[in-house]
Amino acid sequence: MTFSIKSYIAKSGERFSLLFSADEPGIPLFYPSAFLSRRLRENNTHQTQLVGLDAIRRLCEWERDRGLCLEDRLLRGELLSNYQIDDLAAHVMVSRNNKRGESISAAKFNGYWHYITAYICWLTDELLPNRNNKDMRLLVNDQEKNLKNKNLKRTGSKARKNQLLLEEKLSEKARDKLLNIFSSPFQGVVGTENRATRLRSVLMLRILYETGMRRGELLSLKLKSFVEASGSESAFLIIERNHSDEYDRRVNQPVAKTLGRSVAISESLEAQLIEYRTNYRSEVPNIGFNDHDFIFCVHRRGKTQGNPLSINGFNSTFLYFRNLFPDLGNALHPHAFRHDWNYRFSLLADSKGLSEEKEAESRETLMGWNPGSDMAKVYNKRHRKAQAMQIGREIARDTERPQK
Known part of the structure; x- marks a missing residue:
């Protein structure tokens, strides 16, 4: 059994997508559709909804491969065991690009796992009998904690990522x-x-x-x-x-x-x-x-x-x-133009003697960022880095001074 996502356009122009199984190709899966409608649709873009559905599709594939049905288990009052949560996480981590043994990135895994966790917790509250019983509630909370504990620590520091972003420009x-x-x-x-x-x-x-x-x-x-x-x-x-x-x-x-x-x-x-x-x-x-x-x-x-x-x-x-x-160059990609624009903007701002505050305001306006944007702060670091390098060069030139 395979699962597919189909996208549609409503008369209002709203985009939405639904998850189908090969067994009933004309009928969307009920609970994923309900979750999408009640939890994802209102405050998320269509692209975000697609990521959520793709994550749930991976959950459905795991259920298929393991011969179990999460909905039936919950209706019987059974929660996921720690072993099953570990196995599900391992399944989600596997890349779907046909390269055996290759894993997806930590960031991508965490994105999928966020929606899988949200869906399982929502489905548990929908289907589990006696879910408000005190003892059962403790078990439900433990399941949610165990699910959230599978999130991976991102590799590489945010500072290093911002530094690489700062230096990216066209040759x-x-x-x-x-x-x-x-x-x-x-x-x-x-x-x-x-x-x-x-x-x-x-x-x-x-x-x-x-x-x-x-x-x-x-x-x-x-x-x-x-x-x-x-x-x-x-x-x-x-x-x-x-x-x-x-x-x-x-x-x-x-x-x-x-x-x-x-x-x-x-x-x-x-x-x-x-x-x-x-x-x-x-x-x-x-x-x-x-x-x-x-x-x-x-x-x-x-x-x-x-x-x-x-x-x-x-x-x-x-x-x-x-x-x-x-x-x-083979490294050229569409978003590189945006990085290069910010690099050229920084050079022009320096040549015009703009203050950091004015440079940030102009950059935010032209890039469409909210006031105080973190991205504007990242790019504005180029100005401080250039000043620091100039000071460093002047200090380094002390070695060039003649001996008395």
């Missing part, structure tokens, strides 16, 4: 190549039919580079999101919080994880966006021209032509583009 070679591609987007293109997808690819990367926005925010940009220059105001892009967007028919909806905001773009990028919208996007069959239609769409012929570009479509395009230009 000079990759940055030079990107700037060259941005200025000459059609280099190496053979055939006019390939110009549209090339310009679309270049524009997506250039927006990531110039604004530091996330991939989900990029794919959520609509025609109304692009505001051309007018009078003394330069062109900019509007990023909106878009969870459960009724106009977005992508089941796996790209979403903005940060706050809504407006971000400025260069005159050259503005001109390229106008060129793409006017000369290339407008020629795609089945394309929409209303304000709520998305800027970046599928150009390839087929049943999805004209649809908004999906996350998988973007990932495929990104990998193809990176392979096409090997000078960009």
Whole structure:
């Protein structure tokens, strides 16, 4: 028996997913669906709900492999033994990427285990007879404690992780190549039919580079999101919080994880966006021209032509583009643009003599972070690190002073 997760879009635009078994493919599993509806749906995004369902799917696979049913056990008044909890944790730890013996990371395990623990505790309170009996309550509390004790200690310190984040940026070679591609987007293109997808690819990367926005925010940009220059105001892009967007028919909806905001773009990028919208996007069959239609769409012929570009479509395009230009490096990934933007922002803030407070405020606004964001503090450490290095160099130069 296998288990599958299927995703749907409600008329309101809300995304939701359900867990099915192969035995009854047309009927979702009752208790996982009830848990999702009563505990996860209200305060969690669809992506978070999917992680929770994937965790419960692993629990269902364990039940299948061990020939037991947790629901039946609880109805008989039986809780999980310590051995079963250990065995379940070992099952969840195994990677599903077909490499025998390979384990998932501690962070990923803890993410799954959080939802498995929550589900088992919820199911226990739903089904266990005499659950409010004093002695039974002690056993229930012991089960919850034993489940929570299986959480793994994360490897590596948070400080080291933040330090690596602080130092991540594009190489000079990759940055030079990107700037060259941005200025000459059609280099190496053979055939006019390939110009549209090339310009679309270049524009997506250039927006990531110039604004530091996330991939989900990029794919959520609509025609109304692009505001051309007018009078003394330069062109900019509007990023909106878009969870459960009724106009977005992508089941796996790209979403903005940060706050809504407006971000400025260069005159050259503005001109390229106008060129793409006017000369290339407008020629795609089945394309929409209303304000709520998305800027970046599928150009390839087929049943999805004209649809908004999906996350998988973007990932495929990104990998193809990176392979096409090997000078960009194999380590280049979409989120690297966000790190590099923050690196370049720090350099500019230093050159303008911004105070730490002003630098943090500007960074939070442009990145869509809440005031006092921990991420802004992490990136602002670059300023203090640079100052410390300068002082260290001056102290080190004491050895260069001539002997008297």
